[in-house]
Amino acid sequence: MTSFSAPGRRTVLKGAAGLALSTAFAPALRAQSEPIRIGLILPMTGPFTSTGRQISAAVNLYVQQNGATVAGRPVQVILRDDTGVADVTRRIAQELIVNERVTALAGFGLTPLALATAPLATQARMPMVVMAAATSVIVDRSPFVVRTSQVIAQIASPFATWMAQQGTKRVISIVSDYGPGHDVETSFTAAFREAGGTIDNIRVPLQNPDFSPFLQRVADAKPEALLVFVPSGVGAQFMKQFVERGMDKSGIRLIGTGDVVDDDILNGMGDAALGVVTAHHYSAAHPSPANRAFVEAFRKANNNMRPNFMAIGGYDGMHALYEGLKKTNGQGGEALVNAMKGMAWESPRGPMSIDPQTRDVVQNVYIRRVERVDGELYNVEFHTIPNVRDPSKR
Amino acid sequence: MSTADLTARVRGSLVLARKWHPAEFVVWVMAAAAFVLFPRQLLLLNEIAILALFALSLDLIVGYAGIVSLGHAAFLGMGAYTAGLIALHVTADPLVGLVIGMAASGLLGLVTSPLVLKGNDLTRLMVTLGIGLLMLELANSLGWLTGGADGLQGIAMGKILGIFEFDLFGKTAYAYSLTVLFLLFVLARRIVHSPFGLSLRAVRDNPLRAASSGVPIPWRLAAVYTLSAAYAGAAGALLAQTTQFVSLDVLDFHRSADVMLVLIIGGAGWLYGGIVGAAVFKLLQDWIAWFTPQYWQFWIGLFLVAFVLGGREILHGGIRALVARVSGRRGGGS
Numbered sequence: 005m006t007s008f009s010a011p012g013r014r015t016v017l018k019g020a021a022g023l024a025l026s027t028a029f030a031p032a033l034r035a036q037s038e039p040i041r042i043g044l045i046l047p048m049t050g051p052f053t054s055t056g057r058q059i060s061a062a063v064n065l066y067v068q069q070n071g072a073t074v075a076g077r078p079v080q081v082i083l084r085d086d087t088g089v090a091d092v093t094r095r096i097a098q099e100l101i102v103n104e105r106v107t108a109l110a111g112f113g114l115t116p117l118a119l120a121t122a123p124l125a126t127q128a129r130m131p132m133v134v135m136a137a138a139t140s141v142i143v144d145r146s147p148f149v150v151r152t153s154q155v156i157a158q159i160a161s162p163f164a165t166w167m168a169q170q171g172t173k174r175v176i177s178i179v180s181d182y183g184p185g186h187d188v189e190t191s192f193t194a195a196f197r198e199a200g201g202t203i204d205n206i207r208v209p210l211q212n213p214d215f216s217p218f219l220q221r222v223a224d225a226k227p228e229a230l231l232v233f234v235p236s237g238v239g240a241q242f243m244k245q246f247v248e249r250g251m252d253k254s255g256i257r258l259i260g261t262g263d264v265v266d267d268d269i270l271n272g273m274g275d276a277a278l279g280v281v282t283a284h285h286y287s288a289a290h291p292s293p294a295n296r297a298f299v300e301a302f303r304k305a306n307n308n309m310r311p312n313f314m315a316i317g318g319y320d321g322m323h324a325l326y327e328g329l330k331k332t333n334g335q336g337g338e339a340l341v342n343a344m345k346g347m348a349w350e351s352p353r354g355p356m357s358i359d360p361q362t363r364d365v366v367q368n369v370y371i372r373r374v375e376r377v378d379g380e381l382y383n384v385e386f387h388t389i390p391n392v393r394d395p396s397k398r
Numbered sequence: 399m400s401t402a403d404l405t406a407r408v409r410g411s412l413v414l415a416r417k418w419h420p421a422e423f424v425v426w427v428m429a430a431a432a433f434v435l436f437p438r439q440l441l442l443l444n445e446i447a448i449l450a451l452f453a454l455s456l457d458l459i460v461g462y463a464g465i466v467s468l469g470h471a472a473f474l475g476m477g478a479y480t481a482g483l484i485a486l487h488v489t490a491d492p493l494v495g496l497v498i499g500m501a502a503s504g505l506l507g508l509v510t511s512p513l514v515l516k517g518n519d520l521t522r523l524m525v526t527l528g529i530g531l532l533m534l535e536l537a538n539s540l541g542w543l544t545g546g547a548d549g550l551q552g553i554a555m556g557k558i559l560g561i562f563e564f565d566l567f568g569k570t571a572y573a574y575s576l577t578v579l580f581l582l583f584v585l586a587r588r589i590v591h592s593p594f595g596l597s598l599r600a601v602r603d604n605p606l607r608a609a610s611s612g613v614p615i616p617w618r619l620a621a622v623y624t625l626s627a628a629y630a631g632a633a634g635a636l637l638a639q640t641t642q643f644v645s646l647d648v649l650d651f652h653r654s655a656d657v658m659l660v661l662i663i664g665g666a667g668w669l670y671g672g673i674v675g676a677a678v679f680k681l682l683q684d685w686i687a688w689f690t691p692q693y694w695q696f697w698i699g700l701f702l703v704a705f706v707l708g709g710r711e712i713l714h715g716g717i718r719a720l721v722a723r724v725s726g727r728r729g730g731g732s
Contacts, residue, residue: 048691048692049692049694049695083691084687084691085687085691085692085694089645089647090549090645090647091637091641091643091647091648094641094642095441095442095445095641098441098566099441099442101566102438102441102566102567102568103438103439115548116547116548116549116645119548119549119551120549120551120641120643120645123642124566127566128566181546181547182546182547183547183548209538210538210547
């Protein structure tokens with residue numbers, strides 16, 4: 005079978021070269037020169053390409069800004085595409101651990117992808133930095149998971165409390181019918197009811213969503229606000245249908261987590277998005293010098309693409325890895341996870357830290373409104389809820 | 399030429415076709431040798447073995463019975479979810495999950511076969527596509543059972559036969575999948591060379607004549623469709639057990655399309671088509687995606703177009719030449 009031998013021969017040669025190298029150098033010397041490999045697994049093709057593109061761009065930027073050497077050893081980021089399919093993510097993770105001997109895994113665009121890989125991380129004692137996936141349960145699935153993105157409840161819960169404090173009484177929620185959508189729904193609903201409001205819940209299918217029948221129900225019920233959560237990227241589609249039905253003029257306020265008005269696609273939504281109030285952990289318009297520098301460098305390096313919350317998850321994930329590796333002197337495993345626990349720094353998103361107990365991200369949540377700034381649409385932050393933890397872990 | 403003479407010659411050629419060709423041993427020896435030769439690629443080899451089994455199952459209906467299908471993922475998914483649920487709720491023994499997964503898929507095949515047997519190729523494409531989509535939506539909406547879009551989480555497989563534990567390197571996984579593939583292949587080989595298999599080919603080539611020779615066409619087709627579904631179920635069960643995870647993706651349309659591609663690459667109507675196709679497809683995909691994670695789909699697409707336009711003859715001609723050489727050396731030019 006000729007077909008087996010093409011990459012096979014390559015592998016054998018590589019193996020032979022590796023064997024020759026490992027016998028030629030003393031182990032100590034090898035530890036010095038051998039690069040620290042970080043396996044970056046992202047959906048680079050398929051429906052979640054934008055997530056992969058943003059994160060890989062941010063990771064590249066971080067390496068470029070901070071040098072490709074940590075603790076005296078070169079850092080090598082190995083990017084692999086999992087197409088957003090969980091069994092592929094798992095297989096790639098396994099290959100990176102076994103064949104490439106990576107020091108840490110990073111990326112993980114969606115919750116199922118992270119969940120499929122978490123048992124492997126435990127089995128291989130492999131630090132796994134979650135840069136995007138956002139359901140609460142992920143950090144519980146393995147003691148080697150560290151998260152630098154967001155937890156949905158961390159955003160939705162304080163947002164609900166804040167909305168109630170502003171005098172909103174009646175809300176309807178529309179969420180995509182999958183893990184993160186359920187998380188938004190339950191955490192917002194619980195906090196909103198606790199604060200005295202009433203809320204009705206609608207779930208829409210994740211695959212090929214047509215929002216019109218659901219929007220009709222909302223239009224008939226006339227709530228004060230409509231809470232929406234759809235995966236990153238689908239927001240534009242939702243917004244279009246919302247405006248097509250004239251609901252932007254019906255007095256129903258559109259609110260949501262920042263996923264809907266994602267910085268990557270916000271500018272393309274046009275005036276329909278103006279005035280939408282959301283809560284999130286990152287806006288490209290965050291008014292800090294660190295963020296201005298980050299956004300400028302990111303746009304310069306990526307053909308003027310605007311960084312979104314996915315990018316910041318990747319950027320801070322690399323920061324956690326770099327600083328952790330500096331502390332452990334390049335060592336991985338449990339030591340690296342421990343080094344990342346409790347780490348705190350000033351990110352472009354604002355101050356953030358890694359909770360030493362849960363290994364989850366602790367950060368400010370900002371309430372923002374879509375406004376036109378210098379001719380472009382931005383989420384302009386106007387209220388800050390500081391140092392929010394995942395409320396479901398208390 | 400007398401009738402008896404003719405009968406003897408036909409029987410002789412059938413016996414010859416049933417005999418194991420030396421080149422076939424080479425394929426299986428190589429597949430087993432890959433275990434030692436490429437210890438770093440066992441996970442990929444495992445995926446190839448599973449895809450090969452899936453393609454073999456499609457070949458049984460497309461290549462041998464002439465039933466085209468665009469919804470074969472329904473059976474893959476049925477097997478995967480059944481095996482996953484068995485592991486979660488009943489027993490962690492992989493073999494039990496495998497057998498029940500096959501049975502469940504076979505049953506689904508049997509139940510849906512009357513729909514598929516009606517009409518011509520185009521209707522069959524549409525009906526199978528529809529069944530595939532139905533299964534996907536069903537799994538999506540039964541979130542309490544299947545985990546919906548989040549997938550079936552927390553599957554922990556036990557040891558195979560109580561001895562072999564699934565490991566990080568995929569040793570057990572590949573050995574397991576390859577063994578199942580081999581056993582089911584041998585079974586399929588026996589079946590296609592049996593009178594039953596020959597009658598299927600008669601139906602494929604000329605249904606009218608087959609019917610007038612007394613072949614009960616609907617029953618034969620229902621039987622092979624059920625068999626094929628059970629094979630796909632086995633592939634699904636292997637996938638679920640070796641990755642210890644099941645998501646809606648196993649039912650997705652691209653699985654049905656991929657396996658069709660695999661069969662086109664490898665060639666339908668011979669049992670090794672699925673194996674060759676799976677190896678070429680996966681290795682190519684992995685190899686291209688390795689150096690261009692962003693744009694590999696472009697190159698795969700380009701390859702497929704070029705392949706279908708002309709490369710197919712080259713590949714198949716090459717295999718035939720290789721087979722001829724191997725048998726020439728062994729059998730002294732028989």
